[in-house]
Amino acid sequence: MSTATLDAPVVAPRSRERAVPEPIPFTRILGVELRKMFDTRSGFWLMASIVIASVIATTLTILLGDRDELSFDSFAASVGSPMSIVLPIIGVLAVTSEWSQRTALTSFTLVPSRSRVIGAKLVNALVIGAVSMLIALGVGALGNLVSSAITGNDAVWDIPAWTFAQIVLANELGMLIGFALGLLFRNSPAAIVGYFVVNLVLPGLSGALASSQEWWRDNAGWFDVNQTRFLLFDSKLTNEEWVQLGVTSGIWILLPLAIGLWLVMRSEVK
Amino acid sequence: MITIESLTKRYGAFTAVDHVSFTAQPGRVTGFLGPNGAGKSTTMRVMVGLTEPTSGHVHLLGRPFAALPNPGREVGVLLDASAQHAGRTGREILTIAARTMGLPKARVEQMLDRVSLTEEESGRRVRNYSLGMRQRLGIATALLGDPEVLILDEPANGLDPAGIRWMRDLLREFADQGGTVLLSSHLLHEIEVIADDIVVIGNGRIVAGGTKQELLASTGTLARAGDPAVLAQALEAAGLVTSVADGAVFTDADLATVGRTAFAAGIPLTELRTADGAGLEEMFLELTAESQRDHLEGAAA
Numbered sequence: 316m317s318t319a320t321l322d323a324p325v326v327a328p329r330s331r332e333r334a335v336p337e338p339i340p341f342t343r344i345l346g347v348e349l350r351k352m353f354d355t356r357s358g359f360w361l362m363a364s365i366v367i368a369s370v371i372a373t374t375l376t377i378l379l380g381d382r383d384e385l386s387f388d389s390f391a392a393s394v395g396s397p398m399s400i401v402l403p404i405i406g407v408l409a410v411t412s413e414w415s416q417r418t419a420l421t422s423f424t425l426v427p428s429r430s431r432v433i434g435a436k437l438v439n440a441l442v443i444g445a446v447s448m449l450i451a452l453g454v455g456a457l458g459n460l461v462s463s464a465i466t467g468n469d470a471v472w473d474i475p476a477w478t479f480a481q482i483v484l485a486n487e488l489g490m491l492i493g494f495a496l497g498l499l500f501r502n503s504p505a506a507i508v509g510y511f512v513v514n515l516v517l518p519g520l521s522g523a524l525a526s527s528q529e530w531w532r533d534n535a536g537w538f539d540v541n542q543t544r545f546l547l548f549d550s551k552l553t554n555e556e557w558v559q560l561g562v563t564s565g566i567w568i569l570l571p572l573a574i575g576l577w578l579v580m581r582s583e584v585k
Numbered sequence: 586m587i588t589i590e591s592l593t594k595r596y597g598a599f600t601a602v603d604h605v606s607f608t609a610q611p612g613r614v615t616g617f618l619g620p621n622g623a624g625k626s627t628t629m630r631v632m633v634g635l636t637e638p639t640s641g642h643v644h645l646l647g648r649p650f651a652a653l654p655n656p657g658r659e660v661g662v663l664l665d666a667s668a669q670h671a672g673r674t675g676r677e678i679l680t681i682a683a684r685t686m687g688l689p690k691a692r693v694e695q696m697l698d699r700v701s702l703t704e705e706e707s708g709r710r711v712r713n714y715s716l717g718m719r720q721r722l723g724i725a726t727a728l729l730g731d732p733e734v735l736i737l738d739e740p741a742n743g744l745d746p747a748g749i750r751w752m753r754d755l756l757r758e759f760a761d762q763g764g765t766v767l768l769s770s771h772l773l774h775e776i777e778v779i780a781d782d783i784v785v786i787g788n789g790r791i792v793a794g795g796t797k798q799e800l801l802a803s804t805g806t807l808a809r810a811g812d813p814a815v816l817a818q819a820l821e822a823a824g825l826v827t828s829v830a831d832g833a834v835f836t837d838a839d840l841a842t843v844g845r846t847a848f849a850a851g852i853p854l855t856e857l858r859t860a861d862g863a864g865l866e867e868m869f870l871e872l873t874a875e876s877q878r879d880h881l882e883g884a885a886a
Contacts, residue, residue, distance in 0.1 A: 333733065338654035339685065347685050354681070355672035417668035420635065421678075421726070424662045425685045427634045427651040584635040 344426060344435040351418075352409060352439060361405060362443075368397035369451040373458035377465070385462045386471035390455030395482060395548065398451050402444050402486050403493030403514070407506040409436045410497030419584045429580055437494060444490045448483045478549070485547035489514065491568045492540070498575025501582070513567070517541060540567035586611050586765050587632065587734060592641035594627050601627045603789040604641070609767040609782070611733070614760045616780030616797075617769040618869065624789040625769040626664070629738050633662050645734055657686040660734045661727030666719035666743075671712035675702060675722045678711065679729060686730045696725040701751075716743025724755070735759060737768040741775045753779045773869050785869065805837045808847065809856035819850035835860055 352358050372393040380389060410433070413419040426432050463470035474482075493510050500506040521539045525532040536542050536556065540563035543556050552560065587609040594602040602624040609615035619625050630636040632643045634650045642649065645660050653659050669678055679693045697707050700721040711719065720743050727735055735756070741749050756766050756779060770776050776783060783800050785793040793800060809832060810816040817827045817834045823846045825836045833856070836843055840857060847854050 336655035336658035337687070339687065343685065343687060347681055350684070351681060354677050355670055357672055412670070416670040416672075417665070418670050420664055420668040421682065423635060424633050424664070425657045425682060427653070427656060581637065583630070583637070585630070 339426060341431060341435065344431055345438060348409075348432065348435040349439045352405075352443070358408075358412075361401070361408065364401055365398070365447045366450060366454070368401060369394045369454035372397055373454050377458055377462050380462075382462055382466045383468065385459065385466075386473045387456060387459045388471075388473045390458045390462075391452055391474055391482065392548075394451040394455045395486075398447060398486055399489055399514075402447060402490045403510050404507060405443060406440050406490040406493030407497040407510060408503060409440045410494060411501055411503040411506050414501040415503045417585075423584055430576065433498070433576060433579060440490055440494055441487055444487045445483055448486055452479065452482075477551070481547040481552075485544050488540075488544055488547075488564060488568065491564075491572070495568055495571035495575055498579055499571050501579070514541065518545075537562055538566065540564060586646055587615075587736070587767055588644045589628070589632070590641055590643075592628060592631060592643060593639045594624075594631060594636065595639045601789050602631070602638075605786065605789070605791055606641075607784045607791060607794055609734075609765050611763055611765045612760055613781045614756050614766040614768065614779055615782045615784060616776035617767055617784050617786065618773065618776045619769070619771060619786035621771050623771075623786045625771075625786060626738055628786070629664060629736055629767075629769060632736055633660070633664070635664070655686060655730075657682065657730035657732070659730070659732050660736060661730065661732040662735075663720075663723040663727045663737045663740055665738065666716065666723035666740075669711045669719070669722070672710055674708050674710055675714065675718075676707040678722065679707075679725055682726050682729055688730065692729060696729050699728065699755075700725040717745065717748055720744055720748075724752070728759075733763070734765045735767065737766070739770055740768055741770060741772070741779070749775060749778065805835060805860055806840055806843045807856070807858055807860040808834045808836070808843050808854055810834070810847065810852050810854050816847060816850075816852050816854075819852055820846055822850075 353362055373390055376385065376390055376393045413422055422432055423429055459470050459472070492513055493506070496506040496509040496513070497503075500509060517539070518541045521531070521535055521542065525535055536559040543552070543560040543563055546552055546556060547560075589608070590606050592602055592605045593600065605624070605628055607615075617625050617628070627636060631638045632645070632650060633656075645653065650656060650660065656662075673681075676693060676697065679696060680690070683690065683693050697704075702718065702721055702725070706714075706718065711722070714722065720740055724737070724740060727737065741752055744752060756768070760766050760781070768776075768779065777797070780797060782796050783794065784791060785800075808816060808820075813829050813832050813834050817829050820827045820834065820836055820838075820843065823842075825838045825842070825846070827834050827836045829835075838846075840859060844854065844857055847857075
């Protein structure tokens, strides 16, 4: 291909036989996006903080807790609380760092299909969420063993598999809220503050409203994502509560996710 | 090959890019010249799908950018050398791009070598890079996939004169091998040094385009007469485009044409010579100044 219709005199370009490149497979985008979550100091330490926070929480539980009363549930609760903060932040930053560091310029030029890039980030975030919870609960389990070795009591494993699964689910949902807010705001501080408003401020408001308003007290479960999500940590949900979880997840996760994705697809990347 | 057809981008009432059409040919380095805010970067962002145009379209190698299966392998892009994660090393940034394109690791080393970033520099985090080093890294990223087309926005920014010379040689070699290069600049001397073809943009509209020789030649002829307005009128009547400055009349036409036209009109010339030394700069200032005047005058010309 060296011919072209030209109005300007042109040096005949040396023709080069070129193979048409293969399309970029999704698995490759997944791998690249995963690497991007670890390859900076901030990214690395954010990931490392999962392990570090689990170890600190477990150690504190052994040192400060009433050792004769400690069970796996105590450890799960203590490693769970840092996870409920770290994981949503990972969800937020997975998206917003592309904008705050302006790497979106390169990312979306190398892969013009923005939904594939965002999709890869979403899958990675969810996998990291699940693996993190396994690591955190693993560290907690280790703590439980250490504690029983110190006291000489038998270790108490009082978390059945379904609770375990529910805890992972609850944290994944938290992470999704963070991810959705990241897409909506495309700005790290705004999205992180947004997450804390949703996670810490709204439950208080909802509680206050429920104490003065009977209708809200009876029906908040259909609107307040936290009410049912927090139940996942320690109770068996009724069928109605599962439906409420689905409905509130639709409102608080799917809707912002869809709007955020729509905005990202349309927005100008500068 | 880059083909841009009637590209328009409006932001509300503001038209950043106004029916821009031009072609960047293979084997040539095309300079995209315009003052800051003229619409160069917006045009380039539209080319690579980062900005949605209001109307018109861009084709790279015959296809819209989004239709390229693995864009990095066909079109190398450098829009902003500073738009990199400050915490990544230069080598890591190239590695990520190479992986996305599906290239072997050795390619990263080759490119670092190509843009003269040393082993030590490539291991440094980008926040510690000078602008010149960032530009080199950006060029390396653009060249990584061995593309056929290069789109570079202000690539010479931050380069020292030796760096600009290096870039010129590199782009020359790329074009000589059949590649298409489009690079923008708001600095004339960069474009004058590097480009074969020049497209000048002002206020979102293309105000001139052609080979460098054509554009340089078109600064043309300087003529003086007792009354410059009368001379200008006579030349206009003969179909020549004129402009009057400092009592002198400038036209695109050659000396003989201007002399003959003046003679035929019975106007004694007091001076007739080529507008030498005018260079691209005068043309650039002239053209961009013109684009800042109202549209009627531009349409009449």
